[in-house]
Amino acid sequence: MFTGIVQTQLPLIELDHKSDFASFIFEFPAAMAENLQIGASVAINGTCLTVRTLDVNTEFTRVSFDAIGQTLKVTNLGTLAVGSMVNIERAAKFGDEIGGHPLSGHIMDQVAVLAVNESANNLVVWMQRPEHLAPYLLDKGYVALNGASLTIAEVEADRFSVHLIPETRDVTTFGAVKVGDAINVEVDAQTQAVVETVRRLLATPELLTALAPNNK
The missing domain is CATH 2.40.30.20 (Elongation Factor Tu (Ef-tu); domain 3)
Structure with a gap:
């Protein structure tokens, strides 16, 4: 982990x-x-x-x-x-501080950098939000990009952004990120589990009916 x-x-x-x-x-x-x-x-x-x-x-x-x-x-x-x-x-050890969020190291795909907007103290990076990953890339949700735990700042239909503080830019390769770079993506496992559970429930109306409060 x-x-x-x-x-x-x-x-x-x-x-x-x-x-x-x-x-x-x-x-x-x-x-x-x-x-x-x-x-x-x-x-x-x-x-x-x-x-x-x-x-x-x-x-x-x-x-x-x-x-x-x-x-x-x-x-x-x-x-x-x-x-x-x-x-x-x-790899993390038991007892280590979890400063980001738990990751497996299993990359789901790569996304391309679409835009890089830099200021003195902030770096905004916009990346593709492909259809098969879109359900897991949510506003203010976690995502791991090239192994860095980040919070999604903004979400649009086909792209999302992250804001990078100077420390992140100094320690990671994002300090040299440029348009066209391919970035490894691992979505948050908890978000994925919730989304997939809801999908299965919506695909099974009889299960939703059984779980309804009036049926208990």
Whole structure:
């Protein structure tokens, strides 16, 4: 599980891209790699990947991850190149403060950045609101974008916006976001559960009738 509080951004150091498979290597600072083990989960742009190898150095640890074809297709990891910056979050531990909202690291899709409006202390980013995700992208609802837990500020029929404070811009890759970027999306699990439950109820009129107060 992750919290959506991105801990740092790092460049991709090495990439081995094959058919339907890719290996990524990053250099984690010593503090970031503390107690990291092979098999641990790390969110890369919000995508849960498993540590494959560790090469420990006094100043940093080279950490490798593998991604299969489906992951490369659904997420923006398939477009990474050496030097690409990504958001990093280590898996949460029991007892950690949940500063964002609980995330699984399972990306549902990518959306394109449509507009970036920047001022001295605020950054407004408008993104696509595709039809299949629209029911879960609600005004003032949670959403994870490239692994960052954010609150949706405004919703229109085919797009939505988030407002980013300076801290978010400094710590995450959103400080360099631009029109056309593909952003990984994980919708809020609670919102998804409520929406899907209501859909099933509306599709089953007899169940709604059975649950009506007058029938109890």
